[in-house]
Amino acid sequence: MSKGIYVLAEQRDGEIQKVSFELIGEGVRLAAALGQQVTAVLLGAGFADQGETLLHYGADNVIIAEDPLLAEYMTEPYAKVLARIIRADQPEIFLFGATTIGRDLAPRVSARVHTGLTADCTKLEIEPESKLLAMTRPAFGGNIMATIICERHRPQMATVRPGVMKALAKDTARAGVVKRIDCGLTAADHNADILQVVKSSQKALDITEAKILVSGGRGLGSARGFEALRDLAEALGGEVSSSRANVDAGWIAKDRQVGQTGKTVRPDLYLACGISGAIQHVAGMEGSNLIIAINKNDTAPIFDVADLGIVGDLKVIVPKLTAAIRRLKQERAAIS
Amino acid sequence: MKIIVCIKQVPDTTEVRLDPVTNTLIRDGVPSIINPDDKAGIEAALRLKEAAPDSEITVLCMGPPQADVALREALAMGCDQAILLSDRAFGGADTWATSSTIAAALKKLPYDLIITGRQAIDGDTAQVGPQIAEHLGLPQASYAEAIRVEGKRVIVKRQFEDRYQIIALPLPCLITALAELATPRYMSVAGILDAYREKRVQVWDLAAIRDTVDTANLGLKGSPTRVKKSFTKQAKGAGQVLRDLSADEAVEAIVGKLREKFII
Numbered sequence: 001m002s003k004g005i006y007v008l009a010e011q012r013d014g015e016i017q018k019v020s021f022e023l024i025g026e027g028v029r030l031a032a033a034l035g036q037q038v039t040a041v042l043l044g045a046g047f048a049d050q051g052e053t054l055l056h057y058g059a060d061n062v063i064i065a066e067d068p069l070l071a072e073y074m075t076e077p078y079a080k081v082l083a084r085i086i087r088a089d090q091p092e093i094f095l096f097g098a099t100t101i102g103r104d105l106a107p108r109v110s111a112r113v114h115t116g117l118t119a120d121c122t123k124l125e126i127e128p129e130s131k132l133l134a135m136t137r138p139a140f141g142g143n144i145m146a147t148i149i150c151e152r153h154r155p156q157m158a159t160v161r162p163g164v165m166k167a168l169a170k171d172t173a174r175a176g177v178v179k180r181i182d183c184g185l186t187a188a189d190h191n192a193d194i195l196q197v198v199k200s201s202q203k204a205l206d207i208t209e210a211k212i213l214v215s216g217g218r219g220l221g222s223a224r225g226f227e228a229l230r231d232l233a234e235a236l237g238g239e240v241s242s243s244r245a246n247v248d249a250g251w252i253a254k255d256r257q258v259g260q261t262g263k264t265v266r267p268d269l270y271l272a273c274g275i276s277g278a279i280q281h282v283a284g285m286e287g288s289n290l291i292i293a294i295n296k297n298d299t300a301p302i303f304d305v306a307d308l309g310i311v312g313d314l315k316v317i318v319p320k321l322t323a324a325i326r327r328l329k330q331e332r333a334a335i336s
Numbered sequence: 337m338k339i340i341v342c343i344k345q346v347p348d349t350t351e352v353r354l355d356p357v358t359n360t361l362i363r364d365g366v367p368s369i370i371n372p373d374d375k376a377g378i379e380a381a382l383r384l385k386e387a388a389p390d391s392e393i394t395v396l397c398m399g400p401p402q403a404d405v406a407l408r409e410a411l412a413m414g415c416d417q418a419i420l421l422s423d424r425a426f427g428g429a430d431t432w433a434t435s436s437t438i439a440a441a442l443k444k445l446p447y448d449l450i451i452t453g454r455q456a457i458d459g460d461t462a463q464v465g466p467q468i469a470e471h472l473g474l475p476q477a478s479y480a481e482a483i484r485v486e487g488k489r490v491i492v493k494r495q496f497e498d499r500y501q502i503i504a505l506p507l508p509c510l511i512t513a514l515a516e517l518a519t520p521r522y523m524s525v526a527g528i529l530d531a532y533r534e535k536r537v538q539v540w541d542l543a544a545i546r547d548t549v550d551t552a553n554l555g556l557k558g559s560p561t562r563v564k565k566s567f568t569k570q571a572k573g574a575g576q577v578l579r580d581l582s583a584d585e586a587v588e589a590i591v592g593k594l595r596e597k598f599i600i
Contacts, residue, residue, distance in 0.1 A: 110463075111470035120461070141458075309578065
């Protein structure tokens, strides 16, 4: 019988990616509903204490597969090792991050072991009666949500959008079993040559990690419009993000884009400036704790999701807001 | 070189709107288009053919009879042959069954390189390309941003969040195209005339692929996953919208909210 919730612990240059901890956190929640355990699977080379770290974030077990062929991601060696693990252990559920690696690997593995796969899930639940995994995801550019089940094939597989699930706090008191397995890779599995790997020169800023986002839309009017937003973000201790239009216009880098084709964020504060709130954008930010919107157009759909909406001109309001916040922080610094 | 481009006809989701009263999708009048990533794949194939003129490009689409229009557009752009994979038995397929069906058709065709789009804008799954590659036992490179052919291998710039890889895959193989791979050309007038007068779209039904697929893997019944329910998102309770404030009053309202929520 199938048993256990498995998650792929994704690493790049040996560093475990944040989405992996989120998957473990979600796995722990699902495991409680099933009375099963969470196993993190880590593929790569030259690991030190990464296995223990995965335990500290809530995994009951860790499976480590180490081989030089697994150091830098390649489809076939990764797919082969995961298919071997699935055939040997027959997990009930297998979760991947919906990253460029997860979205390359998970479909390949699902086709190999003949099971279903649901992409880019934003919500996972165990159905109380059937004990099936109910996987909910957006489609049609975020216009529709669909809940999908996989009844007869195992494992039930899903990729999960980074930034959506909650990681548990790290607890070094958590313990568990770390097992190393034989990868069973041969020269034949090396079916593509990596000629070159070029990493982004500066460590890519991850807007999904920001607690405060000041986000700009078409209403900024130009690339220079972001300067006032950067000042405000700095005053608040946050980062700048953007809607798709400004990325397409070349006003700001793609890694700042929030929405269906960008990133899903849920900061403590999302301050939407001149963003109309197309459904594709809202899909990426509606989970934010507090949403404040400034827009000239009082019928802008962003006001439907905003906790506080201000109908007005951001070009006047934003600089004044920046000044007011700086003043407040200075006063507070003077008192303490 | 023989190149096959797999395309999907999709509704232009940027044109889809929600009916504010019924909260359902308004699909009437929404145009059908070639999925953007797939169209970049067509353009990339056309450029490979320009570099190696004895190449032949076949474009393949699984879908209802109306998808003929998408294939004609691909022919008008310059593709050589078109195949519409269409049968009621293929309907209701999830990505596993879709990829099984398309792979069965590809098994009947000669190819050196298969190109699919990374993902379709209606489903956004990015699964069918890699699943086809698996069914055919081909090496794959997804998220391709640039490609070139060198002898018996293809060199791909493969994009990740924090890096890119330059990888070399032996032919035959499958790549999935990002929209960035190539900006599609427009159809020419002569191309449009050819697409409707000179060229034809072959229609392949179940009988055409029956010997390369287990029919248990097709359509709704061959799909491991099932949509249990679909729904439009409930808008979260709208908050307060303030109009006709002076800039100072607006700042005061925002600062008040930030203090209330302990942001500052």
